[in-house]
Amino acid sequence: MTAPLLLGSLLNPLNTTMISTALVAIGHDFGIGAARTVWLVSILYLASAVAQPVLGRLADSIGPRRVFLAGLVVVAASGLVGVLAPGFGWLIASRLLLGVGTSAAYPAAMAVLRAESRRLGRPTPRTVLGRLSFAALGSAAVGPTLGGLLVGTWGWRAIFAVNVPLALIAFGCAVAWIPKDDHAAAPSEPAGLDPLGIVLFSGALTGLVFFLLGLAHPAWWLLIPVAALSAVLTWWQLRCPRPFIDLRMLGRNHALARTYLRHGLAYLVIYCVMYGFTQWLEEGRGFSSLHTGLLMLPMSVTALVCSLLGARTKGIRAPLSIAAVLLTAGSAVLLFASGATPLAVLLLAGACFGIPQGLIGTSNQAAVYQHAPADAVGSAAGLQRTAQYLGAITASSLIGLAYGQRADDGGLHLMAAVSIVLGLVLVALTVSDRALRARNRK
Template sequence: MRAEGAAPEDGARGFRARLMAPLLLGSVLNPINSTMIATSLVAIARDFHVGAADTAWLISAMYLASAVAQPAMGRLADRLGPRRVFVAGLVTVLAAGLLGALAPAFPLLIVSRVVLGVGTSAAYPAAMAILRTEAERVGRGTPRAVLGRLSLAALGSAAVGPALGGLLAATAGWRAVFAVNVPLALAALACALAWLPADGRAGAERTADPKAAHAPPRTAVRTAPPAGSLDPLGIALFAATLTVAMFFLLDLAHPRWPLLAPAAALAAVLAWWQLRHPEPFLDLRMLARNGALLRTYLRHGLAYLVIYCVLYGYSQWLEQGHGYSAFHAGLIMLPMSGAAAVCSLAGARTKGIRAPLTAAAACLAAGSGVCLLLDGGTPLALLLLAGALFGIPQGLAATGNQAAVYAQAPADGIGAAAGFQRTAQYLGAITASSLIGLLYGQRATDAGLHEIAVAGLALGLLLLVLTAADRTLRPRPPAPAQPPVTARHTGNASPTHTHH
């Protein structure tokens, strides 16, 4: 038997189906709940005698909770152990689903959505931390295809969410949209308890390996989650700052200018506290040194700002500006979902990061350019093309930026780093919603769509520049080959010694 064969065999056992099943099940809960509620808002408003402005809080409340909870849950995963946080998140989802299904009053329904946002936010950052630990255990990096499955699970579940929500609401009533989280969470919980490795076990296995002593320090696996403060004050200040900022972004058509002062004050206090804390929740010094990670967050937020503008604004224009029914508008949007899924798989098979991100930015600019040509008489083929052009960057940006975060984040902070990536995405979503309201006003028109397209074109070109100028995204040259080992010489002669 060859000793060098052990490593590949161990690596082959890594990232197996039993490990991935609970991670994928947990990762679909947040995106599917983000979109599944859309087709139930009318029925909820009717039953509780509230208006559209009130039901909009069911969407905004979950976005707000998720934007704050994703990095917070990532921090907990880094400190307490990802499996513990993953399981606790599923239990929270289970409770939120029951609360929503049984809620006797509308305010409790909003509370259910907030709790749902917190619970579902645990899965993605904890999954990223678990994958990093598994990579260290088997002694190789996490394959891009594995990371791509997480992206595909999120994209696919978000795409089927409205259809699933409509089916549940039509057959069992809108409460089923909340109740469906119970069996989903139970299935994921059963898989997690049965198959996810206990926190710290990987380190023990690695230590038992006699070759572990020769492993480079970079791949060393800790035997237990690091001790240290969770920085609850830092988390609270971050949540307060982000919440006030998001309340300002929620309605750009009627800006709440007085909110800027408390937002700035909270941000200043947050920065002061994080700079003096020995183990801060938001490590500003690390981010200042890690410009590559900051640029990844910026790219991700800008890309999803454009993507969400189209996801919500384009479908609304198809109905009000072009005259399609909601059903037909949904069919026209299908190429976007299909292209996103296909490109997510393609991005997962790509070794580099720069190429897919460049293609994503180019497609955002091209799709926005096509939208400038659309009007009430545009043929169906061009409408389908516009949707597909925006589906391509949705898949490539998700997998590309996810791989960038995984490569750029510190090993002991991958959970929090992944959570901040999702926060950037949610900030883009909320800004897009406000931008649509600002440019459309009371009705989606051709002029409003063209203004959205101009903004998308400008942001797409900006993303192209940011991606091309980022040297950290360029592939690294291969390491120089080591000189061959020559035969050992005997006596005092050296390899280069010449006998006369």
């Protein structure tokens, strides 16, 4: 049963990072700079940030297997659109579809595991959750290396093509091994999806993304509709019987809210490196896509190893604290990186970011599973990914502001300085969290 869940869950994080070593090649082919190619990153995160909690709610209401299979069909379609894309706009459309399709797997997988746990009458083992986290984190970690190999061997279109066979294999495994949903949705259930809340959230988030991506020349007027939509969204969520985002629950469940905050901040720093560092290696240091992917290998390997170690760790606070410290230290290394920096130092910096990737995802996933309401684990898992993608969207905006048309030393140092400040904030949030300390005493 877990095999298709693992395969489906790796598609979204794999595609979020695999594109990093293809951005320069895509930009050269279409004659555009980093400020525009970053939209290939942002559009997937924007789609995923909205789709994850929506599809998580669908998994809770109409059945996770249905949602899981439908998402894989959309993934395969997105791969075909990307392979055949005649222009940059078609690539944007492909990534939009990819964001929606891949968003089904993780919340549906969490809902399947919770349903199986209820059937067996015992909680889901931490090792099973660890495998799910390993699939997601491992695929995100190896994404730059795999992307570099694909681009260097077959060109950047291979980044999109690889999704077709992966989606088809996952679909076949899911049909064979995931238990059928044990109930059919009642006609009234779709109303519980809160379409107005989804529209308001999507509008506010889209406006915010457009503002962030234009920080070089800020369109301040965009903040007016963003603020208005956010206010109406808050008002509606507090009054809706089944809100899209349960603000009352989050207001009572401080531990879950802090988990979302930690997760978003951590991935803001991680994705600044994932995209900003790789572009700098290619344009600032002159490495090829293949060599850049190989240089990111230490980060990939350490992330894989640490995700396994994190799954075997009983506590949550210790691994999260270690991760926050290493994110700060790695950012400090990049603050002094230049064209003359020894290769060994660059490899060390990559490893400093690989360890947190492995520890943060596993530990925060365990925290969400522990603190989320039992009947809403799918939507809670979706909101965790939404927090992650909000961090990633902010990271891509910072990259566009720092680099402009070319990735240079000055832009890298700006991102590193911001990442140091965020890393210190993350350390403080983790160390001071009483819920994490209480968890360690159990």
